Amino acid sequence: MPPGAGHHRAERDPLDGARHRRTLRELPPHPGAHGRLRAVGAGSVDASAGAVREFVVEADGGSRGNPGPAGYGAVVLDAASGESLVEAAEYLGVVTNNVAEYRGLLAGLRAARELDPDARVHVRMDSKLVVEQMSGRWKIKHPDMKPLAAEAARVFPPGRVTYEWIPRAENKHADRLANEAMDAGARGERWSSADSTAELDAGGAAGRRARGARTGDERETGAAADERAAQAVRAGAGAGGTPSPSSRAGTEGAPRAGAGERVGPTAPADDEDAPSTSARADAERARTGAVADAARAGGGAEGSRTGAVAESSRAGAGEADVRAARTVASPGWGPPDMGAPATFVLLRHGETPLTPQKRFSGSGGSDPSLSSVGREQAERVAASLARRGTIQAVVASPLARTRETAGIVAARLGLEVTVEEGLRETDFGAWEGLTFGEVRERYPADLDAWLASPDARPTGGGESFAATGARVAATRDKLVSAYAGRTVLLVSHVTPIKTFLRLALGAPPESLFRMELSAASLSVVAHYADGGASVRLFNETSHLR
Incomplete structure (x- = not known):
């Protein structure tokens, strides 16, 4: 079922820091800390002889909810001694976790530049997303990330900054700073360096070395760090090294957590970009919960060619239902987390008078409304989704049966319905209202061509499956951008929903001929920031029993 609830995306420009200006805390340098420094990959040199200084920046960001109240923390360390030179922390208001991570990176780089604009910097973060994107190994697609990444790349000249991923346990100092900033924001205050205990809580330089932080001679060169990060990515891949989007969240489907919840002995040490702060405990419990397993074939559907498919068998309502709602699939074996996905809960409309007769009913026919059975099905779906409490928006096809289904569900959830033209059913032309057998009898050649090629159109100028696929793909991209990090109910039809699933699976x-989709069934697909997708549920109908 759909993952845990989050919050609406922040409206404030993520680059706008006017309301909460960055606060820097300067710490006294360690005696002799700058006498001899080791440049990246070049050995130690005498600073008095004009040597290039070397800093380590550790940064972190988090949001309590995704988006939610957020903050960042960053610390600049002396590369030779591991001593803290500058701390930075800021409460950001309501933004996404990944925005907070990037803002932490920016603060750390800027603080290092203020110390020495000619320095070399080695960045250490527990966000795989930021590290891999800034290292150039992952593409940056999200519109909120691109300007932040570009700004971070401009702080120092090219080649002067290297990046390394570290486990959370090695990023405690920045993590504590971010938590302090969020705590201060919750009190309506600004973070105060005078009140900060982040370095003490993290164990200071001695604790950092004890945790295996590579500073001075212990730290890897930039090239070695990059290779280590690349190995970490490869190690996270499944058989054959193929990335699996299904594991890109520490626990499936819940909003990504940030620094705000990494404190405490039970926090995972290396769960990159995990669920939201407010949801971590629930998400951790949900890891052990059962999710629906495909068990038996579903029922009929107009406009669909029947075939053998699995219908999910679930544990029922109550506690198991809620647990399943919080996690859609157990963590897989894929690469690092890409942040909270856009999760689409795909609901096929309830029955119409044409549904039990298995007649073609697309967007070019009579546009029937729900039958009494269909309205009851919609009510049952609404009750099930309300019990789980995970849907944040409702989007529907413009056809009457989908708008009616969506309206019943949205009223129960207290949400509005947005109509999206791209979710409409295929136009079946002259076949509208006919059964498969009647089409076979009247238009045998056209039907054979249609079954043989996705480019073939139904008789009378209907829409080909290729055209439907292009339309649905464009709609998917539009909705992924509009609802990034949120869980959205899409109320649509057989062909568009099958197409969402087909595209996600590649x-x-x-394959459209080999899926059965029951009336009022639920399927779930999650779409990630790198363009990957994970099918989490298919043809679920337990709510109708």
Whole structure:
């Protein structure tokens, strides 16, 4: 079922720091800390002889909810001694976790530049997303991330900054700073360096070395760090090294957590970009919960060619239902987390008078409304989704049966319905209202061509599956951008929902003939920041029993 609830995306420009200006805390340098420094990959040199100084920046960011109240922390360390030179922390208001991570990176780089604009910097973060994107190994697609990454890249000249991923346990100082900033924001205050205990809580330089932080001669060169990060990515891949988007969140589907919840002995040490602060405990418990397993075939559907498929068998309502709602799939074996996905809960509309007769009913026919059975199905779906409490928005096809289904569910959830033209059913042309057998009898050649090629159109100028696929793909991209990090109910039809699933799986067009989709069934697909997708549920109908 759909993952845990989050919060609406912040409206404030993520680059706008006017309301909460960055606060820097300067710490006295360690005696002799700058006498001899080791440049990246070049050995130690005498600073008095004009040597290039070397800093380590540790940064972190988090949001309590995703988006939610957020903050960052960053510390600049002397590379030779591991001593803290500058701390930075700021409460950001309501933004996403990944924005907070990037803001922490920016603060750390700027603090290092203020110390020495000619220095070399080695950045250590527990965000795989930021490290891999800034290292150039992952593409930056999200519109909120691109300007932040570009700004971070401009702080120092190219080649002067290297990046390394570290486990959370090695990023305690920055983590504590971020938590302090969020705590201060919750009190309506600004973070105060005078009140900060982050370095003490993190164990200071001695504790950092004890945790294996590579500073001075212990730290890897930039090239070695990059290789280590690349190995970490490869190690996270499944068989054959193929990335699996299904594991890109520490616990599936819940909003990504940030620094705000990493404190405490039970916090995972290396769960990159995990669920939201407010949801971590629930998400951790949900890891052990059962999710629906495909068990048996579903029922009929107009506009669909029947075939053998699995319908999910679930544990029922109550506690198991809520647990399943918090996690859609157990963590897989894929690469690092890409932040909270856009999660689409795909609901096929309830029955119409044409549904039990298995007649073609697309967007070019009579546009039937729900039958009494269909309205009851919609009510049952609404009750099930309300019990789980995970849907944040409702989007529907413009056709009457989907708008009616969506309206019943949205009223129960207290949400509005947004109509999206791209979710409409395929236009079946002259086949509208006919059964498969009637089409076979009247238009045998056209039907054979349609079954053989996704480019073939139904008789009378209907829409081909290739055209439907292009339309649904464009709609998917639009919705992923609009609802990043949120869980959205999409109320649609057989062909568009099958197409969402086909595209997510990378399956060929003929796979549409091999899926059965019941009326008022639920399927779930999550879409990640790198363009990957994970099918989490298919043709779930337990709520109708």
